[in-house]
Amino acid sequence: MKKNFLQKLPKQSHKYSHGTVAVLAGSPAYSGAALLTVGGARRGGAGYINFIFQDQLTRGLILSAYPDVVVRKSVREIKADAWVIGPGSPKLGRRFAIPHAKYAVLDSVALRLAKSIDADFVVITPHEGEARKLGFIIGEGDAGREQSALAMAVELNCVVVLKGYHTVVASPQGLVAVDELAGAELATAGTGDILAGLIGSMLASWKPENFNEIVTVVFKAISAHALAGRAAAEELAPITSADLLLYLPKTMRQ
Numbered sequence: 001m002k003k004n005f006l007q008k009l010p011k012q013s014h015k016y017s018h019g020t021v022a023v024l025a026g027s028p029a030y031s032g033a034a035l036l037t038v039g040g041a042r043r044g045g046a047g048y049i050n051f052i053f054q055d056q057l058t059r060g061l062i063l064s065a066y067p068d069v070v071v072r073k074s075v076r077e078i079k080a081d082a083w084v085i086g087p088g089s090p091k092l093g094r095r096f097a098i099p100h101a102k103y104a105v106l107d108s109v110a111l112r113l114a115k116s117i118d119a120d121f122v123v124i125t126p127h128e129g130e131a132r133k134l135g136f137i138i139g140e141g142d143a144g145r146e147q148s149a150l151a152m153a154v155e156l157n158c159v160v161v162l163k164g165y166h167t168v169v170a171s172p173q174g175l176v177a178v179d180e181l182a183g184a185e186l187a188t189a190g191t192g193d194i195l196a197g198l199i200g201s202m203l204a205s206w207k208p209e210n211f212n213e214i215v216t217v218v219f220k221a222i223s224a225h226a227l228a229g230r231a232a233a234e235e236l237a238p239i240t241s242a243d244l245l246l247y248l249p250k251t252m253r254q
Contacts, residue, residue, distance in 0.1 A: 003254045005224045006045045007205045019046035019204030022080035022098070023197060024054075025087040031058040033088020033193045035065055039245045040194035041084060042066060043252055044201025044221065050078050054089070075099070081207070083119065084200035086110030087193040102207075103214075105200040107192065114156045121214055122158035123203070125196050131162060142166050146176050159214050161199070161222070163192060169218050171211040177219045182226035185233040190241030194248070195225050227251045 009018055021041050026034025034051070041049050049069045053059035059071055072078060075098055082103040085092075089109050097118060098104070104119035107126075111134060114124050128138045128145075131152065138148045149162040149170035162168040167179040199221045208214045225244075228251040232239040 003220075003223070005202075005220050005252045005254060013047070015047035017047065019082065019201065019207070020048040020050070020080045021046045021082045021084065021197075021200050021204050022050040022052060022075075022078045022101075023084045023200070024052045024075065025084065025089055025193065025197075026054065026058040027088055027090045028055050028057050030088030031055075031061050032190065034058045035061055036190045036193035036241055036245070037084060037087045037197040038062060038066055038069055040197025040199075040248070041201040042069070042197075043245075043248045044198045045205030045252075046082070046201040047205075049201070050080060052078065080204070082200040082204040083117075084196050085113070085117075087196055103200065103203040105196050105203070107196045114158050121203075121208075121211065122156070123161060123199060123214065123218060124152075124156065124158055125161040125163060125192065125199070127163045127192070138162075142178065146170070146178065150174065150176055159211055159218060161195075161218060163195075167222055169215050169222065171215045173211050175212045175215050177215055179219070179222045179226060181223055182229060183233065185239050186226065186229045186244075188238065188240060191225070191229070191244055194241055194244055195221065198225060198248070224248065224251050224254075227254070 025037040083101050084105045086108040101119045104117045105123045149160045149168040153160040153170040153172045160170045169177045202221045206217045208217050228247040232243045232247040
């Protein structure tokens with residue numbers, strides 16, 4: 001059965017019509033996070049990917065790995081449908097701002113921007129430890145995690161992706177979805193960076209119009225991510241996040 005991970009493109013499509021993404025990720029200590037986040041964004045269906053570099057090392061690695069990605073120095077230069085901010089980044093100042101966007105996907109150090117980022121819709125992707133640092137108590141078991149994700153979504157007025165075993169997606173309107181596809185093979189460094197990029201790209205491509213529609217698109221991204229992990233694990237052991245990037249485009253065809 002076809003899972004429709006990718007938006008069907010009209011014949012008259014061009015690179016801007018099916019979504020633009022801006023990625024701000026990585027640092028000299030975590031340049032790999034930028035490569036993985038951009039790698040995920042390249043596979044979500046968006047037609048144009050911008051990368052904002054914060055150091056020359058990461059800039060060079062992105063240009064070498066992904067010649068199709070547009071590398072820029074200033075946040076102010078970019079207008080994008082979706083922003084992906086935070087994986088592997090150094091601390092962002094309290095006055096950090098982006099040009100207005102429809103969607104913002106926040107991870108790692110950017111999670112605290114959930115209430116201040118200039119976007120119509122925000123998605124945050126914390127694991128349990130990051131959620132606790134934001135001041136939220138995470139309940140026990142699947143039911144507790146679902147309640148916690150929903151409480152975060154309501155408090156922050158955003159879609160929450162509470163990562164971990166049985167990742168939970170919750171909207172402030174009360175919709176909750178739980179992933180049961182992902183296995184332990186995804187418990188390796190960098191897979192969350194790929195997921196953040198993939199979510200941003202799929203939001204830019206699908207263009208959902210409300211929080212519950214966003215949950216649907218985000219859940220598609222989580223499912224594709226999980227299935228790519230499964231496919232990699234059938235042939236490789238153990239898998240790495242770099243392996244996941246190789247299997248993701250095959251999964252997205254489903």
